[in-house]
Amino acid sequence: xxxxxxxxxxxxxxxxxxxxxxxxxxxxxxxxxxxxxxxxxxxxxxxxxxxxxxxxxxxxxxxxxxxxxxxxxxxxxxxxxxxxxxxxxxxxxxxxxxxxxxxxxxxxxxxxxxxxxxxxxxxxxxxxxxxxxxxxxxxxxxxxxxxxxxxxxxxxxxxxxxxxxxxxxxxxxxxxxxxxxxxxxxxxxxxxxxxxxxxxxxxxxxxxxxxxxxxxxxxxxxxxxxxxxxxxxxxxxxxxxxxxxxxxxxxxxxxxxxxxxxxxxxxxxxxxxxxxxxxxxxxxxxxxxxxx
Amino acid sequence: xxxxxxxxxxxxxxxxxxxxxxxxxxxxxxxxxxxxxxxxxxxxxxxxxxxxxxxxxxxxxxxxxxxxxxxxxxxxxxxxxxxxxxxxxxxxxxxxxxxxxxxxxxxxxxxxxxxxxxxxxxxxxxxxxxxxxxxxxxxxxxxxxxxxxxxxxxxxxxxxxxxxxxxxxxxxxxxxxxxxxxxxxxxxxxxxxxxxxxxxxxxxxxxxxxxxxxxxxxxxxxxxxxxxxxxxxxxxxxxxxxxxxxxxxxxxxxxxxxxxxxxxxxxxxxxxxxxxxxxxxx
Numbered sequence: 269x270x271x272x273x274x275x276x277x278x279x280x281x282x283x284x285x286x287x288x289x290x291x292x293x294x295x296x297x298x299x300x301x302x303x304x305x306x307x308x309x310x311x312x313x314x315x316x317x318x319x320x321x322x323x324x325x326x327x328x329x330x331x332x333x334x335x336x337x338x339x340x341x342x343x344x345x346x347x348x349x350x351x352x353x354x355x356x357x358x359x360x361x362x363x364x365x366x367x368x369x370x371x372x373x374x375x376x377x378x379x380x381x382x383x384x385x386x387x388x389x390x391x392x393x394x395x396x397x398x399x400x401x402x403x404x405x406x407x408x409x410x411x412x413x414x415x416x417x418x419x420x421x422x423x424x425x426x427x428x429x430x431x432x433x434x435x436x437x438x439x440x441x442x443x444x445x446x447x448x449x450x451x452x453x454x455x456x457x458x459x460x461x462x463x464x465x466x467x468x469x470x471x472x473x474x475x476x477x478x479x480x481x482x483x484x485x486x487x488x489x490x491x492x493x494x495x496x497x498x499x500x501x502x503x504x505x506x507x508x509x510x511x512x513x514x515x516x517x518x519x520x521x522x523x524x525x526x527x528x529x530x531x532x533x534x535x536x537x538x539x540x541x542x543x544x545x546x547x548x549x550x551x552x553x554x555x556x557x558x559x560x
Numbered sequence: 561x562x563x564x565x566x567x568x569x570x571x572x573x574x575x576x577x578x579x580x581x582x583x584x585x586x587x588x589x590x591x592x593x594x595x596x597x598x599x600x601x602x603x604x605x606x607x608x609x610x611x612x613x614x615x616x617x618x619x620x621x622x623x624x625x626x627x628x629x630x631x632x633x634x635x636x637x638x639x640x641x642x643x644x645x646x647x648x649x650x651x652x653x654x655x656x657x658x659x660x661x662x663x664x665x666x667x668x669x670x671x672x673x674x675x676x677x678x679x680x681x682x683x684x685x686x687x688x689x690x691x692x693x694x695x696x697x698x699x700x701x702x703x704x705x706x707x708x709x710x711x712x713x714x715x716x717x718x719x720x721x722x723x724x725x726x727x728x729x730x731x732x733x734x735x736x737x738x739x740x741x742x743x744x745x746x747x748x749x750x751x752x753x754x755x756x757x758x759x760x761x762x763x764x765x766x767x768x769x770x771x772x773x774x775x776x777x778x779x780x781x782x783x784x785x786x787x788x789x790x791x792x793x794x795x796x797x798x799x800x801x802x803x804x805x806x807x808x809x810x811x812x813x814x815x816x817x818x819x820x821x822x823x824x825x826x827x828x829x830x831x832x833x834x835x836x837x838x839x840x841x842x
Contacts, residue, residue: 287740288740291740291742291743293742293743294740294741294742294743295742297742297743297745297746298653298742300645301645301646301648301649301653301742302649302653303645304641304642304643304645304646304648304649305645305646305649305650305654305662307642307646308642308646308662308665308666308669308712308716309662309665311669311709311712312665312668312669315672315677315680315709316668316672318680318683318684319676319679319680322683363575364575364578365575366575367571367572367574367575367576368572368575368576368578368579370572370575371569371572371573371575371576372576374572375569375572375573376576382576382577383576385580386576386577386579386580388834389579389580389582389583390579391830391833391834392583392827392830393579393582393583395763395766395826395829395830395833396586396770396823396826397766397767397769397770397771397772397797397822397826398770398772399770399772399797399800399801399819399822400586400590400770400819400822400823400826401586403590403800403804403816403819404585404586404589404590406804407589407590407593407816408585408589412589428582428586431578431579431582432579435579459565460565461564461565461568485671488673489671489672489673489674489675489676490673491673491674491675491772491773492674492772492773492797492801495801495804495805496804496805515673515675518675518676518679519675519773522675522678522679522682522777523777531679532683535676535679538673538675538676539672539673539676542671542672542673542676543668543671543672545671546667546668546670546671547664550664550667
């Protein structure tokens with residue numbers, strides 16, 4: 269990695285300035301490139317800073333009361349629903365995602381046509397925007413399966429949405445497990461299944477975990493796919509009840525425009541939770557790299 | 561023991577097939593619910609009609625198609641130069657220590673939920689444009705700026721590795737011929753990575769085209785053919801979210817048909833993306 273960063277010809281600062289005087293085009297390019305980096309960083313800092321500064325003063329204990337009413341605009345029921353949504357969606361998608369990855373890496377033979385189709389469809393799923401998932405979820409789970417507006421149909425929709433993420437990260441993690449592990453296990457007389465569950469999967473757990481955490485971040489931040497599947501009813505929801513997650517709660521608040529301060533505070537909580545989850549994911553991924 | 565092995569292999573196979581089933585189901589349900597409406601309205605009237613008046617049974621989504629194209633185009637104008645230059649900076653200019661800070665920054669940008677972006681646009685960008693331009697704030701310009709920021713991490717995340725992956729000997733050769741560091745990078749390394757960069761931009765197009773909540777909060781949502789970037793428009797995505805809540809009968813089907821049009825756009829973009837990625841590998 270480092271060899272890309274450091275120029276191979278060491279030049280002093282003065283030489284560099286002299287060179288730029290001779291090649292003003294290079295100087296302009298350098299300035300443009302640095303400008304792009306500054307814009308990116310400043311944008312992020314401004315965005316996060318602005319949301320925090322305008323929202324933190326409105327974080328009040330009443331925002332976290334057990335019961336929601338239009339007086340306290342509590343976000344606690346929405347938070348509970350979000351956790352519920354994450355758990356159901358993961359229960360639905362992790363077995364399939366991990367199973368699919370195991371098939372692709374451990375069972376499928378080279379040049380298998382099916383594998384190419386699976387890859388292509390997984391790629392397609394990655395590119396589909398969340399509003400299309402929302403439409404599909406509404407048509408399939410809510411109407412065709414008669415689940416109506418419910419946490420269940422929202423979670424099922426999100427499960428399909430995060431499936432390619434889980435599949436891809438698991439696949440990468442499995443590919444990173446050295447073949448000598450498998451050979452050693454076979455050599456000791458273990459069958460394929462035992463090798464997968466006792467040797468390969470445990471070694472790949474951190475990689476799989478980072479993919480799952482990434483998916484959690486997506487589920488927590490999702491809105492468009494949930495509005496017409498899980499609905500926007502306030503209050504803690506059961507499996508087959510309509511309920512709003514924190515992101516939807518935030519959307520409804522800012523859309524109504526009645527509770528601007530509460531919307532600000534909700535934005536802070538949502539932003540921090542998602543950033544924390546994403547940070548955790550890259551931390552786990554980095555651990556995995558280090559172990560590898 | 562052997563039968564268990566065999567059974568589990570089929571279980572894994574079943575899991576692998578799920579993504580195929582999912583794509584097939586999505587296609588079937590969208591098309592089955594959307595195509596009849598297009599037929600009833602008339603394909604030409606639906607796609608090229610400039611009037612969207614559900615009350616009068618007029619369903620023309622041309623303004624929304626145009627709106628999506630304008631907003632996406634605007635986002636590219638802002639996001640592509642910054643994104644590509646930033647990728648070049650990260651891959652070829654910044655010292656390793658700075659890279660360790662910049663990489664998480666880009667990841668953070670990617671992780672922020674679109675509803676938070678939308679909220680930021682609503683409380684910062686919209687008032688800013690209202691004050692400084694002759695506009696009520698919710699406009700193509702505003703959506704373009706916001707989407708430009710949102711597609712940055714998509715573009716950087718995909719193009720930075722391809723610029724980094726260009727053979728070091730290309731760069732060294734250019735340096736040896738007397739080119740400056742900047743010139744070597746921009747005339748030799750970047751062109752060598754162009755298929756990867758193009759793929760990254762297409763990924764950005766897909767993200768911008770499909771973005772819903774953030775756009776909805778800042779774009780104004782008037783279904784009209786705009787004559788200035790300071791006017792509000794409605795995009796394909798926001799058309800669905802705005803009206804699905806109360807739509808019935810043909811109106812509802814027309815909204816699903818809007819989703820079908822968006823879906824077809826996205827599929828075309830996906831195909832382009834795969835094609836470019838594949839041609840880049842060869």
